[in-house]
Amino acid sequence: SQTIHQWPATLVQPVGSPLSLECTVEGTSNPNLYWYRQAAGRGLQLLFYSVGIGQISSEVPQNLSASRPQDRQFILSSKKLLLSDSGFYLCAWSPPDFDTGELFFGEGSRLTVL
Amino acid sequence: GQNIDQPTEMTATEGAIVQINCTYQTSGFNGLFWYQQHAGEAPTFLSYNVLDGLEEKGRFSSFLSRSKGYSYLLLKELQMKDSASYLCAVRDSNYQLIWGAGTKLIIKP
Numbered sequence: 430s431q432t433i434h435q436w437p438a439t440l441v442q443p444v445g446s447p448l449s450l451e452c453t454v455e456g457t458s459n460p461n462l463y464w465y466r467q468a469a470g471r472g473l474q475l476l477f478y479s480v481g482i483g484q485i486s487s488e489v490p491q492n493l494s495a496s497r498p499q500d501r502q503f504i505l506s507s508k509k510l511l512l513s514d515s516g517f518y519l520c521a522w523s524p525p526d527f528d529t530g531e532l533f534f535g536e537g538s539r540l541t542v543l
Numbered sequence: 544g545q546n547i548d549q550p551t552e553m554t555a556t557e558g559a560i561v562q563i564n565c566t567y568q569t570s571g572f573n574g575l576f577w578y579q580q581h582a583g584e585a586p587t588f589l590s591y592n593v594l595d596g597l598e599e600k601g602r603f604s605s606f607l608s609r610s611k612g613y614s615y616l617l618l619k620e621l622q623m624k625d626s627a628s629y630l631c632a633v634r635d636s637n638y639q640l641i642w643g644a645g646t647k648l649i650i651k652p
Contacts, residue, residue, distance in 0.1 A: 472547065473586075534585035
């Protein structure tokens with residue numbers, strides 16, 4: 430069976446510090462991978478998605494970046510965090526064929542920037 | 544622009560029935576999804592509608608009318624564990640999901 434895991438679960442960082450959130454998927458090959466951010470009272474905001482190694486599409490211009498160094502690994506990074514980067518970050522995967530389009534989410538990472 | 548509207552919060556009684564509505568305006572349509580999200584947790588998939596009509600899955604049903612840009616999620620025999628946020632999402636012509644802000648459902652005994 431397929432599993433997705435992201436870490437860390439909780440992070441408190443000062444403004445201007447770097448960020449690295451990691452996500453790995455097991456039990457499937459060539460998944461589509463996604464990073465979302467969820468702010469309180471708002472819908473999920475797609476930040477990045479990837480259909481293959483080294484292929485990253487950015488949906489929102491900002492100080493965040495993403496990388497996919499391996500087929501089942503997706504990393505969200507920032508060189509200098511802003512207060513507005515606080516939120517609940519979710520990694521997700523979907524099958525490559527867009528069949529039903531169902532997304533499978535990781536446990537989430539709650540980031541607080543102080 | 545693309546827009547998904549759903550009520551911010553609803554309250555219902557344990558054992559009762561509740562209907563959560565969702566209206567959408569998107570660039571194309573390739574399916575509508577409902578997800579459940581408990582506080583502090585990740586969303587989990589509930590249902591998928593791509594054709595008009597009702598899809599039933601146990602205590603949960605989801606309805607779609609593409610001509611009206613409208614869907615609802617029907618929860619029967621409510622249980623306390625159903626207290627959660629319910630997210631409506633539409634897949635657009637680019638196969639990207641557009642998400643509503645979610646409806647927080649509060650179940651009272």
